Amino acid sequence: EPEVTQTPSHQVTQMGQEVILRCVPISNHLYFYWYRQILGQKVEFLVSFYNNEISEKSEIFDDQFSVERPDGSNFTLKIRSTKLEDSAMYFCASSEDSEIYGYTFGSGTRLTVV
Amino acid sequence: GDSVTQMEGPVTLSEEAFLTINCTYTATGYPSLFWYVQYPGEGLQLLLKATKADDKGSNKGFEATYRKETTSFHLEKGSVQVSDSAVYFCALSGTSYDKVIFGPGTSLSVIP
Numbered sequence: 001e002p003e004v005t006q007t008p009s010h011q012v013t014q015m016g017q018e019v020i021l022r023c024v025p026i027s028n029h030l031y032f033y034w035y036r037q038i039l040g041q042k043v044e045f046l047v048s049f050y051n052n053e054i055s056e057k058s059e060i061f062d063d064q065f066s067v068e069r070p071d072g073s074n075f076t077l078k079i080r081s082t083k084l085e086d087s088a089m090y091f092c093a094s095s096e097d098s099e100i101y102g103y104t105f106g107s108g109t110r111l112t113v114v
Numbered sequence: 115g116d117s118v119t120q121m122e123g124p125v126t127l128s129e130e131a132f133l134t135i136n137c138t139y140t141a142t143g144y145p146s147l148f149w150y151v152q153y154p155g156e157g158l159q160l161l162l163k164a165t166k167a168d169d170k171g172s173n174k175g176f177e178a179t180y181r182k183e184t185t186s187f188h189l190e191k192g193s194v195q196v197s198d199s200a201v202y203f204c205a206l207s208g209t210s211y212d213k214v215i216f217g218p219g220t221s222l223s224v225i226p
Contacts, residue, residue: 033213043158043203043216056213091157093214102148102207103214107157 002026006092006106013082021077021109023092032075033093082113116141118217120204126223135189135220137204145206147180147187152201194224
């Protein structure tokens with residue numbers, strides 16, 4: 001069964017450093033998403049991406065965040081200057097049509113900011 | 115805006131007990147509804163879905179019926195197993211590219 005692949009599985013970074021979280025969506029999917037889950041808490045929407053541009057973003061997705069699809073297969077989330085409160089699980093998801101099929105999620109990247 | 119409410123738990127059941135996790139939603143229009151499951155230390159997996167009123171989604175012995183009149187999508191299973199221990203998220207999606215909105219999750223522990 002096709003999978004969404006995320007790397008790394010765990011990243012530790014110092015406060016103020018930049019991090020890039022990587023995702024390889026399912027190849028025929030057109031819609032891409034980033035979510036985060038602070039430990040034990042709600043799954044929060046960050047951003048959706050379609051046709052090489054952001055289609056929607058949440059209030060969490062401020063200027064320190066950016067997304068990119070640099071080569072037609074990877075989908076990256078960059079956090080420019082990490083804060084302690086950015087520590088969370090970050091999930092990438094892709095979909096052919098979320099209304100019909102829902103998302104396929106990756107297994108997540110655990111980001112720890114120290 | 116659109117939102118999902120679900121019983122927060124934690125829920126603890128004995129093996130073979132009947133499970134119900136309540137979920138209600140608020141949405142404009144007619145969203146699709148989903149249940150996702152997150153096993154310990156893992157990502158989110160789609161458990162079942164329903165795309166229109168009165169649809170019943172089912173998978174792995176779990177089922178949920180889309181009730182437009184009560185704006186509900188309660189998850190049920192007739193006989194839970196220890197391996198069902200996980201966090202269950204009710205969710206909705208409004209359009210083809212719209213974000214999926216998640217409820218807060220319900221933690222289920224099944225004891226032998």
